[in-house]
Amino acid sequence: MPDPSSVATFFTTHAALRAEKLLQTADIPGKLIPTPRHLSADCTLALEFPSALQDRVREILDRHAVETSGMYCLE
């Protein structure tokens, strides 16, 4: 069974792309995906990453003042 994923959603494309880059720099596997409609309509792009790393992701985004509109665990 694959590891469970989480999704971060954003208010702007800038924030989504910046988050992707920050995760890359931190060697965290992150992938931009079309934002699932049931989660948010704020920005077309969302960032998917392993749920086990949620705390680290939160910490990195906070440290770089990248605002999220939500963070969700995917089923």
Added chain:
Amino acid sequence: MNKIVYFDNAATSYPKPEEVYRAVDHFQREIGASPGRSAHRLAVAAGRVVLDARERLARLFGVGNSSRVVLTPNCTEALNLAIKGSLRAGDHVVCSSVEHNSVMRPLRRLAADGVVELTVVPCSPEGRLSPAVVQKQLRPNTRLVVVTQASNVLGTIQPVAEIGKITRKRGILLLVDAAQSAGCIPIDLPASGIDLLAFSGHKGLLGPSGTGGLVIGEDVDLLSLKEGGTGSRSQHEIQPLHLPDRYESGTLNGPGIAGLSAALAWLEAQGVAALMRRLRELTAALLGELAAVPGVTVYGPRDPKKQTAVVSFTMAGKDVAAVAATLDQRFGILTRAGLHCAPSAHKTIGTLRRTGGTVRASLGPFNTTEQVRYFGACLRQLSGK
């Protein structure tokens, strides 16, 4: 003769670094899509190009948060956004007497409409603005001070950091027009007390035309100049408040921004401080050549350390437009004559009516000492001496 000597870099820089042409071409052919709209791979690739440009600009200006870098089609729109987005009815605003019309006209209009009171602070004959005189003009209702960091007519560099100390202390916003300084002299927003920095992407930053932007300080809140599609928060019919989208309605200039990003990478590799030293050498050579031409009057500081590579002059008994036309037609040297969209600056140095402006030679990093010497020789020939 088909040799061209381009001395009009203050209008827009030419040529650009080779990488800029390649980046524009690459974007047009291989990326093409609109950044920030769709979620497909090309739209994401376009978005990454814009992100890179924004992050490079943030680094260049000493700004930590790249979402505060708003991209516009030119410096004029950035200045209009800063001015009209910050001023409210009953406010007082101060600017220098060497401002470009892209500052002067929005301010004059707001004053004429009775929205704001405007004080234009006279500069010295060299175009220098005194921080002490600015301070004396401040009132309890002063909201904004606007200063052109380097004059597009005289090259004069203003003491922006000193003015920033005064405005910070009084809680007044400082808007800097960096059209002529960005890429030409190092700029550090937080260290200089600058709240708003408007820049052209196509002058000293060496990007394509159709690029520019406004850096908005962390605590500064502006009204938007225009509203529209941002590709974000599309369920709402009201403008989103998140930066940069709040101020970037409409499709961005992808190819232009790609070129600007390549230009910024080139600037980073060269180093703005190193380029500034090189331009100072060229300016010193240019001033030297002009001093050796009989009948030439040079305006501004006439000191490479106090100015950018922009030099205005007149020739006794000769019409400025005719001088520029002859330089072009006979010698292939491209300068700009007239008022340079800055009538108030020409009033300051006394060339508004008396001579109908000046001839302006403005250099860029691709000009050479040989070109400057050739220019001097041509002017000596023109002077008939």
